[in-house]
Amino acid sequence: MEHKAFVKEVREDGLDACRVLLGFERAYRKARRSVKGVVQLESPQQVINLRQNNVFQYQVQKPKREPYSLDCVKSEFRRTFSSILFEAYVLNKAREINREFSFRDFLELKHDAFRRIVLRLKRKGRVIAHPERTIPRFYILAERLELERK
Secondary structure, eight states: OHHHHHHHHHHHTTOOHHHHHHHHHHHHHHHHHSSSSEEEEEOSSOEEEEEOOOOOOOOOOOOSSOOOOOTTSOTTTHHHHHHHHHHHHHHHHHHHHTSOBOGGGOTTSOHHHHHHHHHHHHHHTSEEEOSSOOSSOOEEEHHHHHHHHO
16 A cells, blocks of 8 residues: 555656666665765755664563572571472473473573482482483473373
């Protein structure tokens, strides 16, 4: 719809739409080659001013959940409580993921902390490493394997 309006407007000015578009293209190419990004092209029928500003936009991936805070736990129980809490957190989030998981699914945990948690869960028989060697290492919930066997 916009193109038809553009063609109509150009024809009302007594110009050819193809010439105007070619002028825009030339101006764009010249602007890409120029250092400052500002170009002014003149022709007998039209003056085209183009300004090009390149802005780098990025997004930082944020974890979906905030990590648990252990401020409320007494200092003598903090170590025991945190290990149980983080094991439960990894198991719960792995259930929600509903597929094999790796440390990349837990961006809120540091890699070495995730590794220690998974090692404890492997010792308890709650998590099994994927049989094929993968990079990064993927893990499967043992309860999910039991459900598949039934």
